[in-house]
Amino acid sequence: MYTGLKHLHSYWAYLVLLIVFLATINALVKYFGKKPYESKDFRISLFALIVSHLQLLIGLAIYLVSPYFSAFKNQGMGEIMKDSNLRLYLIEHPITMILAIVFITMGYSKHKKQLSSRPKFKKLAIFYTLAFILILSRIPWQAWF
Numbered sequence: 001m002y003t004g005l006k007h008l009h010s011y012w013a014y015l016v017l018l019i020v021f022l023a024t025i026n027a028l029v030k031y032f033g034k035k036p037y038e039s040k041d042f043r044i045s046l047f048a049l050i051v052s053h054l055q056l057l058i059g060l061a062i063y064l065v066s067p068y069f070s071a072f073k074n075q076g077m078g079e080i081m082k083d084s085n086l087r088l089y090l091i092e093h094p095i096t097m098i099l100a101i102v103f104i105t106m107g108y109s110k111h112k113k114q115l116s117s118r119p120k121f122k123k124l125a126i127f128y129t130l131a132f133i134l135i136l137s138r139i140p141w142q143a144w145f
Helices: 002-032 037-064 067-074 078-080 082-111 117-137
Strands: none
Touching: 002 037, 002 078, 037 078, 037 082, 037 117, 067 078, 067 082, 078 117, 082 117
8 A cells, every 4th residue: 555655646746746837837927927817827726736735645645654654653753853864754755745735725825815917926926936946845856766
């Protein structure tokens, strides 16, 4: 089960990166280009929200069945913080990704409350850019390549 979830999480991450990148670029281009907000823009931002939340659910399932998870009981928090690999997978990656998804959710929620195009794109651009940077900062690149 762990291996299957891990593969799903890894491959789904490519989709998340692509969609969040596209939503971020879309918001930035439309904001600076002073373009009108269209239904396509709504769908792009919504799709980014959906794929990132699904990735979170897959990640939480992996976290709970992961062999790394037993390190909390076996080694304790002090030893986990000393080991950079355990710290990445048990602390840094999950917390940073949850924070990134919080930013995506906030951006999506706040943009819906705006009445005109420019403020909508501004909210999306700010929050989705922050989320994208956070996602890039804590991807375990050595496991991907």
